Amino acid sequence: MPLSNVEAGRKVYIVAVGAGQGLQGRLAAMGLVPGVQVNVVLNSPRGPFIVSVKGSRIILGRGMARKIIVV
Amino acid sequence: MRPKIVVALAGNPNSGKTTIFNNLTGARQHVGNYPGVTVERKEGHREYDGHEILFVDLPGTYSLTAYSAEELVARNFIIDEKPDVVVNIIDSSNLERNLYLAVSLMETGVPLVLAFNMSDEARARGYEFDLEKFSRFFDAPVVRTVGHKGEGMDELLEKIIFVVSNEKDRRNTHFVNYGNELEEEIGKIMLLLEEEPLLAEKYGARWLAVKLLENDRDVREKVTSHAIRKQLEKSYSHLESILGERPEIVIASNRYGYISGACQEAVHSTVEVLHTISDKIDAVITNRVLGIPIFLGLMYLVFYLTFTLGEPSTGWIESSFKWLGDNVGALWPEGSKSLLKSLLVDGIIGGAGGVIVFLPNILLLFFAIAILEDSGYMARAAFIMDRFMHKIGLHGKSFMPMLIGFGCSVPAIMATRMLENKRDRLVTMLVVPLMSCGARLPIYALIIPAFFPKAWNAPMLWIIYVIGVLLAVASAKVLRSTIFKGESVPFVMELPPYRMPTFRGVITHMWQRGWLYMKKAGTVILGISIILWAMTTFPGLPEGAAERFEKEKQAIGASEAGSEEKREKVTSIENAMTEASLSTSIAGRVGHAIEPVLRPMGFDWKIGTALIGAFAAKEVFVAQLGIVYSIGKEADEGSSALRDKLRANYTPLAAFCIMLFCLVSAPCMATVAITRRESNSWRWALFQLAGLTLLAWVLTVIVFQAGRLFGIGI
Numbered sequence: 001m002p003l004s005n006v007e008a009g010r011k012v013y014i015v016a017v018g019a020g021q022g023l024q025g026r027l028a029a030m031g032l033v034p035g036v037q038v039n040v041v042l043n044s045p046r047g048p049f050i051v052s053v054k055g056s057r058i059i060l061g062r063g064m065a066r067k068i069i070v071v
Numbered sequence: 072m073r074p075k076i077v078v079a080l081a082g083n084p085n086s087g088k089t090t091i092f093n094n095l096t097g098a099r100q101h102v103g104n105y106p107g108v109t110v111e112r113k114e115g116h117r118e119y120d121g122h123e124i125l126f127v128d129l130p131g132t133y134s135l136t137a138y139s140a141e142e143l144v145a146r147n148f149i150i151d152e153k154p155d156v157v158v159n160i161i162d163s164s165n166l167e168r169n170l171y172l173a174v175s176l177m178e179t180g181v182p183l184v185l186a187f188n189m190s191d192e193a194r195a196r197g198y199e200f201d202l203e204k205f206s207r208f209f210d211a212p213v214v215r216t217v218g219h220k221g222e223g224m225d226e227l228l229e230k231i232i233f234v235v236s237n238e239k240d241r242r243n244t245h246f247v248n249y250g251n252e253l254e255e256e257i258g259k260i261m262l263l264l265e266e267e268p269l270l271a272e273k274y275g276a277r278w279l280a281v282k283l284l285e286n287d288r289d290v291r292e293k294v295t296s297h298a299i300r301k302q303l304e305k306s307y308s309h310l311e312s313i314l315g316e317r318p319e320i321v322i323a324s325n326r327y328g329y330i331s332g333a334c335q336e337a338v339h340s341t342v343e344v345l346h347t348i349s350d351k352i353d354a355v356i357t358n359r360v361l362g363i364p365i366f367l368g369l370m371y372l373v374f375y376l377t378f379t380l381g382e383p384s385t386g387w388i389e390s391s392f393k394w395l396g397d398n399v400g401a402l403w404p405e406g407s408k409s410l411l412k413s414l415l416v417d418g419i420i421g422g423a424g425g426v427i428v429f430l431p432n433i434l435l436l437f438f439a440i441a442i443l444e445d446s447g448y449m450a451r452a453a454f455i456m457d458r459f460m461h462k463i464g465l466h467g468k469s470f471m472p473m474l475i476g477f478g479c480s481v482p483a484i485m486a487t488r489m490l491e492n493k494r495d496r497l498v499t500m501l502v503v504p505l506m507s508c509g510a511r512l513p514i515y516a517l518i519i520p521a522f523f524p525k526a527w528n529a530p531m532l533w534i535i536y537v538i539g540v541l542l543a544v545a546s547a548k549v550l551r552s553t554i555f556k557g558e559s560v561p562f563v564m565e566l567p568p569y570r571m572p573t574f575r576g577v578i579t580h581m582w583q584r585g586w587l588y589m590k591k592a593g594t595v596i597l598g599i600s601i602i603l604w605a606m607t608t609f610p611g612l613p614e615g616a617a618e619r620f621e622k623e624k625q626a627i628g629a630s631e632a633g634s635e636e637k638r639e640k641v642t643s644i645e646n647a648m649t650e651a652s653l654s655t656s657i658a659g660r661v662g663h664a665i666e667p668v669l670r671p672m673g674f675d676w677k678i679g680t681a682l683i684g685a686f687a688a689k690e691v692f693v694a695q696l697g698i699v700y701s702i703g704k705e706a707d708e709g710s711s712a713l714r715d716k717l718r719a720n721y722t723p724l725a726a727f728c729i730m731l732f733c734l735v736s737a738p739c740m741a742t743v744a745i746t747r748r749e750s751n752s753w754r755w756a757l758f759q760l761a762g763l764t765l766l767a768w769v770l771t772v773i774v775f776q777a778g779r780l781f782g783i784g785i
Contacts, residue, residue: 017320023563024317024319024320025134025136025138025285025319025323026133026136026138026139026563027563028134028319028320028323028324029133029134029136029138029171029323030133030168030563030565031167031168031171031327033320033323033324033327034316034320034324035324036324036327041350041353042350042353042354042357044358044359048353048357048454050350050353050357050566053168054165054167054168054327055164055165055166055167055168056165056168056565056566057349057350057353057565057566057567057568058563058564058565058566059357059450059451059454059562059563059564059565059566060562060563061457061562061563064562064563
């Protein structure tokens with residue numbers, strides 16, 4: 001399912017990142033790569049989307065969060 | 072001379088790199104730009120244990136791919152300029168992510184020292200590190216530091232010297248194992264790279280092979296060999312099919328795997344790691360309901376701090392320059408027409424004053440920005456504004472410079488440095504002058520009461536400001552869908568935990584940027600003021616005219632009128648003289664010459680001449696109008712004599728057109744100079760100048776002609 005559907009407080013694993021190539025590289029450098037565990041910190045409807053990955057906080061646009069597939 | 076050791080400081084954004092750089096080098100710093108890109112290059116010196124060390128502060132990056140200008144600059148520096156040591160500053164409270172850069176650096180084969188910074192925070196969060204083990208994993212000494220307390224600096228310097236004096240051939244000693252499939256293809260490409268000894272020698276064959284498989288555009292361009300390109304294509308698609316994933320993603324995953332392995336062995340965590348406090352603050356600050364009011368409140372504070380607290384010192388600077396001008400002027404006998412005096416007083420002192428007068432505002436502004444940045448709020452603010460700014464094709468961070476633009480375009484354009492994406496930055500820079508700045512206020516304050524009924528004064532001013540904002544929004548949208556076409560960067564940003572900014576850090580940030588403004592923009596602005604001075608001074612009055620005025624003055628002196636009356640008459644002759652000399656000066660002639668262009672907007676040559684003055688600084692427009700209407704130089708926006716003259720000469724429609732033109736047209740020369748500096752090219756500065764002037768002309772002509780056609784305001 002897309003990362004944007006995950007409720008706050010849940011821990012999920014990234015399966016795929018469907019971004020353009022350059023952006024994918026950037027996301028990878030920030031730690032968002034398949035196989036990594038992410039913790040959804042904040043997911044309020046239409047508000048910010050914050051995840052915690054490898055100990056750092058990353059804020060994502062909702063559109064971006066929809067493109068990250070997790071289980 | 073002893074050989075100089077070159078040390079590069081690398082690290083993630085928010086890793087505390089700049090603080091360490093400041094600790095190591097103190098005040099002995101030099102700030103410049105990397106050639107061709109708007110990336111700051113900071114250098115500083117330090118002597119330690121008989122060694123002269125040059126520190127270069129590389130831009131903050133997450134990796135060494137060619138994703139952004141910063142990363143490319145950092146990588147090129149390490150590879151092309153081959154520093155003796157690279158010190159990687161690591162936020163050890165956020166270890167795994169920060170070590171990604173360390174792995175990338177290790178792969179380049181450069182001698183490395185790791186600084187585990189913010190180790191106090193890491194300890195507070197319950198991390199314990201086995202530095203010995205880390206040192207073995209990364210083949211580099213590891214030092215524990217606390218940047219803002221200055222801890223660990225001596226040890227860091229010691230290790231740097233140690234690494235330099237024990238340098239060995241480190242190539243291929245340590246590398247990440249990427250798994251059988253990838254290693255096989257890396258091997259194939261490395262074999263072919265042996266045919267390119269020059270490239271392989273410079274970059275290292277393995278590093279090149281990995282970067283090629285990572286699809287790094289910059290490296291791909293460097294490799295021209297047909298055989299290698301063919302093999303690369305084959306390897307890439309082969310890997311993609313068997314791994315089911317683009318190779319660059321697998322490579323990144325493997326690097327993280329390497330880091331995870333290292334951390335599992337060398338990190339001992341005693342408590343559950345949480346950003347708890349930051350998360351609680353974020354729930355409020357990025358909240359949909361509260362976020363925007365909090366943001367607007369803080370922006371108001373920044374605005375207030377910059378332009379209200381700056382006021383007294385601005386006034387103080389103005390009066391001390393006036394004092395200086397008066398005293399220098401007093402060196403000549405009263406009434407002297409010495410050119411040198413005029414150049415010194417009006418040209419140089421006046422011009423320098425015009426530059427330095429911005430300084431309090433700029434320093435205060437950068438002080439406020441440094442606090443917002445260092446505390447971690449800026450990342451949140453960018454997110455809050457992103458939704459709106461995205462609609463007009465800009466980034467969330469563009470909001471800040473546009474807001475500052477209401478005060479002064481110069482610091483506003485400098486503030487566009489916050490934007491990482493070059494496209495966003497240029498668009499923001501180009502539209503900032505449309506936000507009506509403080510220097511344009513005197514023009515409106517002069518004209519509005521002269522032509523419009525009192526009840527209309529405030530709404531009129533408001534209308535002018537709104538026109539500016541709407542034009543800025545529209546221009547940004549147009550630019551973004553024409554010259555700066557391209558998908559806008561989706562919003563992804565790291566949220567650093569909130570931190571208490573340190574006084575020293577904030578002051579250093581403020582000072583560095585302020586000094587840059589003084590040095591670079593100052594020289595250009597001063598040069599242009601001297602040119603403008605010459606334009607309004609030369610060629611001076613024709614022989615006959617000057618004599619005639621002198622005679623008239625003498626006649627009054629000899630007459631029998633009272634002294635009060637005499638003084639008035641002399642002043643009026645002097646004013647007429649200034650008017651006559653301005654009319655024959657180059658600026659006056661240019662004003663006459665461009666009259667045909669100004670006519671369709673309802674302007675005459677007098678307005679034209681005043682507009683030339685306005686290019687030096689917008690507020691000069693009012694003083695210049697005073698001169699052409701013989702009111703004297705001291706005319707200000709409150710002058711009722713000038714208002715009467717204006718009312719007699721122009722219609723309300725023409726008056727509105729003057730304001731409209733001043734709002735949109737040619738940004739002042741300080742803005743042009745700073746745009747040139749910040750965009751690193753005259754092209755953009757001139758594009759901005761020409762584009763805005765053309766836009767102003769077209770708009771004003773339309774308004775004036777339409778107004779005349781429908782009989783409004785004539």
